[in-house]
Amino acid sequence: MSAPTFAPEPYVSDVLLAYRDALLEWWRLGVEVQQPSAAEVISRIERVVTLARKVGEPRATTLREAYRREWARETGYCPTCGESGPLHEGHPPSE
Numbered sequence: 001m002s003a004p005t006f007a008p009e010p011y012v013s014d015v016l017l018a019y020r021d022a023l024l025e026w027w028r029l030g031v032e033v034q035q036p037s038a039a040e041v042i043s044r045i046e047r048v049v050t051l052a053r054k055v056g057e058p059r060a061t062t063l064r065e066a067y068r069r070e071w072a073r074e075t076g077y078c079p080t081c082g083e084s085g086p087l088h089e090g091h092p093p094s095e
């Protein structure tokens, strides 16, 4: 008997959580750290990009949009440019 196809695979949900985590870390860096080191910026970007590939498009973009709205609502900062205030629409993707 095969497993029901609607159940999320554990691997997939782990990847989705890791992707969300990587995005939150990336946006947090823009708000909390005035002068992040190049190495830190690169390592966080690489993590986001690697996980986005694992998540796959178009889901990665759809999720990123949902997460950035959630992040802006909870923190009061625009995740893309790090300015306080409402989320700015029309920014290019943050990665």
Ligand SMILES: [Zn+2]
Binding pocket: 078, 079, 080, 081, 082, 083, 087, 088, 091
């Ligand atoms: Zn902005």
